[in-house]
Amino acid sequence: GIAAWLLAMVLSASAAHAHGGVGMQDNRCVLRIGPDLMFFTGYQPQNSRDEFCDDIPNTGQTVVVLDMQNTELRDMQTEIRIIKDEGNHTTMNGLPFLTDAELGSPQVLDPVTITHVLPRTYPTGTLNFEHTFPETGKFIGIVTVKNAHGQTYVSQFPFSVGKGFGKNIGIYVSMVVVLFAAVFMLWHLGRKQKLGAPKKPA
Template sequence: MQDNRCVLRIGPDIMFFTGYQPQNSREEFCDDVPNMGQTVVALDMQETELRNMLTEIRLIKDDGSHTQMNGLPFLSDAELANKAALDAVSIAYLPAKKYPTGTLTFEHTFPENGKFIGIVTVENDHGQKFVSQFPFSVGQQVGKSLVLYGLILVGLGGGVFGIWYYGGKQQKSAVPKKPA
């Protein structure tokens, strides 16, 4: 996040992006897709130089076989260069094209829940390429919600126990002792 906007770093530049599912809600998101179904993604190229570059978008199904970096799937340079293998797992592809207005919007309908990787590749007039990858899941918010609810429940349980335990100690020490 930067200036309360979702940021995609691509080489030395950034793009702002957001996604939403018009059939489910008006809420925007910038990481995991809440539900399967129609999804609209908008990319805004802040840097003028990005508008003059070829931009390619690819969404692939994450089969769990990729290299892990900081616990997240990441395609190596060799995997990115293997177009046949990428094509086999691609669920959406926008071929390289220039976007002189700086705005790129695309739609994709996710027919199933699962894990995916988005790949944005830009190439300048000198053939220099920059790639940004972002793993995301579709329809797997329940697991995150359960973890959050579990943590809240544990916190509340700990608070109730603490009040009971320490509150009981204070009451016992406040009770005057009978003379012997």
Template sequence: MSQSVFFCCVALGLVLVVQNASAHGSVGLDEDLCLIKIGYLTAHFKIYLPRTRQREEFCEDVPDAAETVFVMEYLHSSLGEMPIDFRIIRDVTGLGRFVKWADVASIQALDGATVFYQPAVIEPDVFSIVQQFDEPGWYVGIVTALPQDTDKIYTAVFPFKVGFTGFGYWPFFIGLMILIQLQYWYLNGSFTRWREWRNKRSSVVPEL
């Protein structure tokens, strides 16, 4: 495999990592609009911290361990006709942002990991819950919609971090930019010329 092909493969892999890391399960940004997907159904998703961040909106992670309001504004009217429950658990899987529904379904003591549970209820247009977080860390939100005319169950799973202080996704993007620059230098011959200059310089014997 040539080095140029290697660089392209690594760059593509890094892009895929960034894309996977930037989506928290069923919650993500779509044209600057935060959406939650419950099966094929969608809702506008908002997180508020009224005591610490006033009216500021958040989409995925929660910056402070404080009173937190989760809001879903239905974009599919049929959600307003379904019983919907909302559960928050501590992330006992250790998978962080990569938790999926299969991981949640395999938890044997789900009630023991639960920090909040809203039993199924029908809300016409907007569904909201309030949870007081006292400890920072990884949590998982689980939303279940139960259509009344079918046996199907629609679910949404979104891992999120409370009290996050990290750099977000900037290290991924910076790494990608560095890799692209290195590839450019390699393809235009800069590395070859630099090596030739180093070899020529090291071969010069200083005069005494």
């Protein structure tokens, strides 16, 4: 019915704003890396303990925790890099995306890297790191895992700092459009039913 259609459209509008390798699954924020998953939790202790999934609401100290959901990840070397997005990368579905050549080039990565967690294993399956963002802007997180056989998986997730409203406005606009479409459809169906109803004899 109309309600199911409306719900599907709203969910589709929200999903369109998922950021690269980071998205929602069963009300949890997850980072997809190859065939595996990590739970992603971010918060800013100086502002509140409210968690965020992708975009960082404010500048300042930021803590990110990754919980590996697949045991094979614990034996793999995990590396994290955050770079500043200068708007000169290839885009995929409207999001910036580094090519394999860029990912393998220190000449490309090093000048724009703002934090780098060197590769190591995490036997407990939990990885956390902190970074202080002094200014607003757009960034790209890159998580790389590599096993003993040299097999490598990379997950990229673009995000912004201090620009939460700008990100959410697209979702709000999409939802308003969907609501207007639903109201129009209900009005149109009601009008057709009224016009098609048989007239009572005088």
